[in-house]
Amino acid sequence: MKxxxxxxxxxxxxxxxxxxxxxxxxxxxxxxxxxxxxDYAIERDSLTHIEREIVVPVFLHGMVVNNLHVVEDExxxxxxxTDLLSGYTVPASIMQQxxxxxxxxxxxxxxxxxxxxxxxxxxxxxxxxxxxxxxPNAVDYVVFHLxxxxxxxxxxxxxxxxxxxxxxxxESTLSQTIEALNVSNDLTNKFVDIFAWQVDFQRLQKGDQxxxxxxxxxxxxxxxxxxxxxxxxxxxxxxxxxxxxxxxGDGADYFDEKGNSLRKALLKYPIEFTRxxxxxxKNRFHPVVKVFRPHLGTDFAAPTGTPIRxxxxxxxxxxxxxxxxxxxxxxxxxxxxxxxxxHMSKIASGMKAGTRVRQGQTxxxxxxxxxxxxxxxxxxxxxxxVQVDALKIELxxxxxxxxxxxxxxxxxxxxxxxxxxxxxFPSSSGEMEVASR
Numbered sequence: 001m002k003x004x005x006x007x008x009x010x011x012x013x014x015x016x017x018x019x020x021x022x023x024x025x026x027x028x029x030x031x032x033x034x035x036x037x038x039d040y041a042i043e044r045d046s047l048t049h050i051e052r053e054i055v056v057p058v059f060l061h062g063m064v065v066n067n068l069h070v071v072e073d074e075x076x077x078x079x080x081x082t083d084l085l086s087g088y089t090v091p092a093s094i095m096q097q098x099x100x101x102x103x104x105x106x107x108x109x110x111x112x113x114x115x116x117x118x119x120x121x122x123x124x125x126x127x128x129x130x131x132x133x134x135x136p137n138a139v140d141y142v143v144f145h146l147x148x149x150x151x152x153x154x155x156x157x158x159x160x161x162x163x164x165x166x167x168x169x170x171e172s173t174l175s176q177t178i179e180a181l182n183v184s185n186d187l188t189n190k191f192v193d194i195f196a197w198q199v200d201f202q203r204l205q206k207g208d209q210x211x212x213x214x215x216x217x218x219x220x221x222x223x224x225x226x227x228x229x230x231x232x233x234x235x236x237x238x239x240x241x242x243x244x245x246x247x248x249g250d251g252a253d254y255f256d257e258k259g260n261s262l263r264k265a266l267l268k269y270p271i272e273f274t275r276x277x278x279x280x281x282k283n284r285f286h287p288v289v290k291v292f293r294p295h296l297g298t299d300f301a302a303p304t305g306t307p308i309r310x311x312x313x314x315x316x317x318x319x320x321x322x323x324x325x326x327x328x329x330x331x332x333x334x335x336x337x338x339x340x341x342x343h344m345s346k347i348a349s350g351m352k353a354g355t356r357v358r359q360g361q362t363x364x365x366x367x368x369x370x371x372x373x374x375x376x377x378x379x380x381x382x383x384x385x386v387q388v389d390a391l392k393i394e395l396x397x398x399x400x401x402x403x404x405x406x407x408x409x410x411x412x413x414x415x416x417x418x419x420x421x422x423x424x425f426p427s428s429s430g431e432m433e434v435a436s437r
Contacts, residue, residue: 060118060120061118061131061133061141062143062155065120067123068120068121068122068123069120069122070118070121071118071121072116072117072118073116073117073118074113074114074115074116074117075111075112075113075114075116075117076113077113078113079111079113080108080111081098081108081111082098084117084132085129085132088119088121088127088128088129089126089127089129090128090129090146091128091146093149094146094149094150097149097150098144098150101150101152105152106142106152106154111134112136115135116134116135117132117135118132118133118135119131119132120133129146130145130146130147131143131146131147132146138157138219138222138224138225139156139157139159139219139224140154140155140156140157141155141156141157142154142155157220158219159217159218159219160217160218160219160221161215161216161217161218161227162215162216162218163213163214163215163230164213164214164215164216165212165423166178166181166183166211166214166423167209167210167211167212167423167424167425167426168181168209169207169208169209169425169426170204170205170206170207170209171206172206173204174188174191174192174201174204174273175273178191184223184225184226186225186226187226187229189272190214190226190229191229192273193267193268193273194229194232194243194254194262195232195234195241195243196267196269197262197263197264197268197395197397198241198262199234199241204236205237208234208235208237209234209235209425210232210233210234210235211420211423211425212229212232212233213229213230213231213232213416213419213420213423214226214227214228214229215227215228215229228245228252229243229245229254230245230416231243231244231245231419232420233420241256242256242413242417243255243256244256244257246401246405246408246412246413248401248402248405253398255400255409257413257417258400259400259401259406259409260397260400261397261399261400262397263397263398264395264396264397264398265312265333265337265396265397265398266311266312266333266337266339266359266395267309267311267312267359267360268311268391269300269311270308270310270311270339270341270377270379271300271302271307271308271309272306272307297340297342297380297381297387298378298379298389298390298391299377299378299379300366300376300377300379301374301375301376302366302375302376302377303366303375304345304365304367304368305345305365305366305367306365306366306377307362307364307365307366308329308341308344308362308364308366308377309359309360309361309362309363310331310339310357310358310359310360310361311333311339312333312339313356313357313358313359314331314332314333314334314338314356314357315331315332315356315357316329316330316331316332316351316352316354316355316356316357316363317332317353318353319347319351319352319353319355319363321369323371324370324371325340325342325343325370325371326342326344326371326372327343327344327345327346327347327364327369327370328340328341328342328343328344328347328364328370329341329344329347329351329363329364331357331363336383337381337383338382339379339380339381339382339390340378340379340380341363341364341377341378341379342370342378343366343367343368343369343370343372343376343377343378344364344365344366344367344377345364345365345366345368345375346365347364348362348363348364348365351363351364381393
């Protein structure tokens, strides 16, 4: 019996419809003829309902402070460490440990006025202190953990160093020119110390100009100070002066283009560069006793408390108070040179007769004790027992570059000169270019 063509078509259509229906049924049931067991994710009824609140931790001085009250302040004058805890609660056992803390762990005499400290306090009715953080400077900080038992940690922040290039033209003074470029006065002081015996910075001329490569130190992208000066070219009175740092094995020093040392046996200035209010004179009108008489020292006007540094290595001969000199220190550097520092507000700790001091070490602080009308340092200088003008004395230089190091020095010098030549002098008051190290 033959089946007509029409019937065949009908049967084929029915078969296709049937297969399609079965396929959709399986797909809806999470299975199809094109899949196998395990191809689909977890069954709906196997999911667990979860709710979470994500709290991003906030860190301060390496500690999570999300649930703490943070108090930031500065140490006030005459405050002691225990005064910083006033108004808050510290467990009696912790206070006892603080009172017995040996100086080898931490010397509380180091707590100074105007330094920052932070209290981390619990949100309880007693205002219990969990920790105190004291910051003596921008890099170092000390953490006193006060919760369960006393723990003292001395920590340091990471310091980043950037290399910077600067050029400037003198319009009034060096310090004002550098300040106008938004650079710390630390750079002025380092600059002056390099060229102090070659250039009289009290007699700079308008139009003198300089180029410099130096390092700036930063903590959390905030500048905290000046690092090394890597090269200088300075034009003063139509004369050019170079300074190149070079280490011959005993620390970096600065040399000129011929390899001669720019440093003398003694620093020229006993305080960081500032205005000289009264030079050496053999017939000066004294502002207190109102008569003309010799003034055999050099006065440096500076704010009370400015650190005074020994201009060279030596041994302290005197460190005491006298009616006219006020608080003063006298340092013998060798058999030829001796220096004196008068009218200090106070003598630095540890300074007494017989103490050995290093060049640049702080020996006291500017004041107006003794026969003085205002805060300043009277700096005195003796050569072979005779007082002379400290700013005019000729001192022997330090050693030049040694012959065995001269080829290496020449390579260093040429590289720095090429870099300085790429820095343009400013067209007006100054400009600055910054580059990461």
